[in-house]
Amino acid sequence: MNTVTPVSPVRTRKKQNKFLRFLNSKKVVPFVFISPFVLSLLLFTVYPAIQGVIMSFQSVLPGQVEFIGMSNYERVLNPTFYRAVSNTTAYVVLTVIILTIIPMVLAVILNSKHVRFRTLFRASLFIPALTSTIVGGMIFRFMFSEQQGAVANQLIGVFGFDPLKWMFTPWAAIGLMVMLACWRWIGVNILYFLAALQNVPDEMYEAAEIDGATRLQRFRFITMPMLKPIIIFVSTITIINGFRMFEESYVFWAVGSPGNIGLSIAAYIYQQGIQQNDMGFGAALGVVLMLIIFVISIIYLIATGTFKKGDR
Numbered sequence: 001m002n003t004v005t006p007v008s009p010v011r012t013r014k015k016q017n018k019f020l021r022f023l024n025s026k027k028v029v030p031f032v033f034i035s036p037f038v039l040s041l042l043l044f045t046v047y048p049a050i051q052g053v054i055m056s057f058q059s060v061l062p063g064q065v066e067f068i069g070m071s072n073y074e075r076v077l078n079p080t081f082y083r084a085v086s087n088t089t090a091y092v093v094l095t096v097i098i099l100t101i102i103p104m105v106l107a108v109i110l111n112s113k114h115v116r117f118r119t120l121f122r123a124s125l126f127i128p129a130l131t132s133t134i135v136g137g138m139i140f141r142f143m144f145s146e147q148q149g150a151v152a153n154q155l156i157g158v159f160g161f162d163p164l165k166w167m168f169t170p171w172a173a174i175g176l177m178v179m180l181a182c183w184r185w186i187g188v189n190i191l192y193f194l195a196a197l198q199n200v201p202d203e204m205y206e207a208a209e210i211d212g213a214t215r216l217q218r219f220r221f222i223t224m225p226m227l228k229p230i231i232i233f234v235s236t237i238t239i240i241n242g243f244r245m246f247e248e249s250y251v252f253w254a255v256g257s258p259g260n261i262g263l264s265i266a267a268y269i270y271q272q273g274i275q276q277n278d279m280g281f282g283a284a285l286g287v288v289l290m291l292i293i294f295v296i297s298i299i300y301l302i303a304t305g306t307f308k309k310g311d312r
Contacts, residue, residue, distance in 0.1 A: 056280060057069060057072070068280070075281055076281075087263055088245065094178045096235050100234055103192070107193030128187055129184055133251060140179070146167065167262075181242075
């Protein structure tokens with residue numbers, strides 16, 4: 001008759017203690033803490049990116065996948081793509097200028113000890129970041145409607161101008177997307193600059209004031225150099241987010257803007273890949289967009305001396 005040998009409780013506890021000591025060791029603990037991030041990065045970023053690159057060489061139809069080589073990339077350079085690149089570039093340039101300069105100036109003002117209710121202003125400026133772009137975009141659509149009773153048309157009517165069709169005018173279309181993005185992200189960038197201003201020693205300002213430096217000179221020769229790292233950071237993420245812009249375009253023209261006046265590269269990818277069911281071509285556009293963002297970001301970081309500073 002076979003008998004089952006009982007497992008010793010002491011042996012079980014020893015195995016558990018060994019496992020706990022292994023997890024608590026200095027060599028293992030860092031990997032345990034970063035493992036959720038690494039797994040999420042591999043699962044939700046690296047794997048989809050690899051699949052997207054593979055898909056860009058395929059013709060993807062329901063129930064049918066076929067490798068077609070570089071055919072999708074040969075179709076990328078077309079007038080619609082050029083228009084999307086032009087719109088996106090204008091959007092990026094405007095948002096980088098506005099979302100870098102205005103938050104920096106406002107942060108310097110809010111950091112002053114002479115401003116009352118600073119905490120209230122900081123909180124109120126951050127509120128738009130908590131609002132969905134779609135919700136904010138719907139409000140903007142009502143404000144800038146082509147109807148005569150819209151808020152924007154009533155405002156320009158005070159100065160004697162005729163009502164405008166904001167969402168059907170090229171220059172106004174880019175302006176609407178830029179205003180929506182700036183309304184949402186100015187508060188966040190202000191917090192970045194406010195955090196950086198806390199690291200500027202007051203002694204530097206006091207010494208400059210004793211030497212007779214004006215406020216403008218103190219801002220130029222003390223504040224600006226000390227804020228250079230955060231300026232590079234804010235402008236870089238604005239460039240990346242600008243080229244990835246989709247919601248600002250979609251919320252105004254869900255089914256496509258007239259004459260593609262509001263078409264961005266990301267919206268063009270959605271239009272071709274999802275609406276037109278051309279997943280292979282959409283994937284090729286996505287790979288091209290990824291390369292554009294990578295190249296421009298590297299060039300910008302080199303131009304600002306970011307890599308040189310890290311090598312010292």
